[in-house]
Amino acid sequence: MKTSLITILWACCLLLFAYSCxxxxxxxxxxxxxxxxxxGEAVGAVISKMIGPEGGFLQSMDGAIRxxxxxxxxxxxxxxxLQPVSKTLAAATGTAYRLGPENINFQKDIKITMRYTSxxxxxxxxxxxxxxxxxxxxxxxxxxxxxxxxxxxxxEVKTRHFSDWVVDRMxxxxxxxxxxxxxxxxxxxxxxxxxxxxDDLLSPLIIIPDKNMEEWFVNGPGIISNRKNATAIYxxxxxxxxxxxxxxxARIKNMVSQRYPDRPGNSGLVIVQVPVELTPDEYFIWEFNxxxxxxxxxxxxxxxxxxxxxxxxxxxxxxITLNATKPGSYDMGSSVTPDNFGLQxxxxxxxxxxxxxxxYVCNEPTxxxxxxKLTITRFGTIGGIIEGDLSATVYTLSSGCNYTSRxxxxxxxxxxxx
Numbered sequence: 001m002k003t004s005l006i007t008i009l010w011a012c013c014l015l016l017f018a019y020s021c022x023x024x025x026x027x028x029x030x031x032x033x034x035x036x037x038x039x040g041e042a043v044g045a046v047i048s049k050m051i052g053p054e055g056g057f058l059q060s061m062d063g064a065i066r067x068x069x070x071x072x073x074x075x076x077x078x079x080x081x082l083q084p085v086s087k088t089l090a091a092a093t094g095t096a097y098r099l100g101p102e103n104i105n106f107q108k109d110i111k112i113t114m115r116y117t118s119x120x121x122x123x124x125x126x127x128x129x130x131x132x133x134x135x136x137x138x139x140x141x142x143x144x145x146x147x148x149x150x151x152x153x154x155x156e157v158k159t160r161h162f163s164d165w166v167v168d169r170m171x172x173x174x175x176x177x178x179x180x181x182x183x184x185x186x187x188x189x190x191x192x193x194x195x196x197x198x199d200d201l202l203s204p205l206i207i208i209p210d211k212n213m214e215e216w217f218v219n220g221p222g223i224i225s226n227r228k229n230a231t232a233i234y235x236x237x238x239x240x241x242x243x244x245x246x247x248x249x250a251r252i253k254n255m256v257s258q259r260y261p262d263r264p265g266n267s268g269l270v271i272v273q274v275p276v277e278l279t280p281d282e283y284f285i286w287e288f289n290x291x292x293x294x295x296x297x298x299x300x301x302x303x304x305x306x307x308x309x310x311x312x313x314x315x316x317x318x319x320i321t322l323n324a325t326k327p328g329s330y331d332m333g334s335s336v337t338p339d340n341f342g343l344q345x346x347x348x349x350x351x352x353x354x355x356x357x358x359x360y361v362c363n364e365p366t367x368x369x370x371x372x373k374l375t376i377t378r379f380g381t382i383g384g385i386i387e388g389d390l391s392a393t394v395y396t397l398s399s400g401c402n403y404t405s406r407x408x409x410x411x412x413x414x415x416x417x418x
Contacts, residue, residue, distance in 0.1 A: 036138030044084030220246030249273025284311025286410030332372030362401035
């Protein structure tokens with residue numbers, strides 16, 4: 001009897017242990033329970049201002065965040081501060097800020113305004129942006145009543161306490177690459193930042209359930225596998241002839257009800273997308289005389305101390321001679337002068353017209369040069385890549401000593417032949 005009782009007790013313990021282990025795994029895999037995290041570390045200088053009962057404002061140097069303190073918010077002159085800190089909220093974007101003074105309940109609502117940029121919208125959309133704050137225990141909360149000003153690209157909340165604040169994304173796509181070559185793959189994952197409880201606690205990021213994925217799509221060339229899953233693969237086309245950007249996105253269904261009724265976009269469908277740049281192995285493209293041009297025959301070589309870069313297409317050509325052999329930023333001038341570049345632009349047609357980076361003033365024997373900038377971001381050895389961009393004013397003789405000027409901009413990625 002005693003042996004049987006011990007056996008039963010051991011069995012119960014094993015069952016409890018197994019249940020405990022399964023529960024831990026389930027919670028980890030579900031990943032939907034709010035957890036406290038450490039506060040961010042300071043990454044910038046503190047900005048401070050003394051503001052009294054008469055009210056005032058404090059903002060960052062770049063205007064990315066502004067705090068408006070109304071009359072009567074404080075009863076005595078108070079030091080208000082803001083400081084950039086590292087982000088500890090996984091769904092955050094932009095810069096996080098620590099606002100002070102903390103541990104004070106203000107007597108009136110203080111308005112916090114944070115601006116967002118195009119970079120903050122990559123993989124998400126404006127309807128899914130909120131502001132969030134971290135409490136003293138380390139939990140993040142979504143500020144439900146976040147107003148959106150899409151014209152000025154800003155978010156606004158009112159609060160009576162200060163802590164760490166940041167812009168939070170409800171839905172967004174994460175891509176492991178932003179630029180690919182022919183046949184290269186990009187891994188994409190669709191995420192959701194959930195809110196639980198009456199305190200609007202933010203849970204860790206969760207991957208969108210497959211049942212809520214309507215479909216992945218691409219606006220442009222390339223294909224997507226696993227279209228109905230939260231994790232998908234985009235594959236670039238077999239051939240890329242010129243640089244272009246495609247939008248890869250996801251349609252998410254039956255999760256909009258978890259948005260709040262005062263926010264736009266409650267149509268039952270969420271659409272988020274991320275840009276992917278398609279980069280050919282070689283290209284030379286330019287804008288000139290109101291038209292776009294592309295080189296079909298490309299060349300890049302080093303002749304002595306002069307780098308020669310050329311692109312020839314059906315509508316014209318561009319020839320660059322640079323007196324340098326390394327990455328850098330260069331001015332237009334005489335190509336025999338170190339760290340200067342010369343430029344020739346041809347327009348094809350019934351009569352081929354040539355534009356140059358230099359011109360002459362009547363009765364002056366010495367040429368003058370237009371303003372131009374050539375940036376080389378990569379300068380490879382033979383067989384490697386020379387990459388960069390160009391912006392310049394070029395000239396052609398129209399009559400007598402009169403010249404006509406034109407603007408040219410372009411970018412290139414050329415394989416070095418010599």
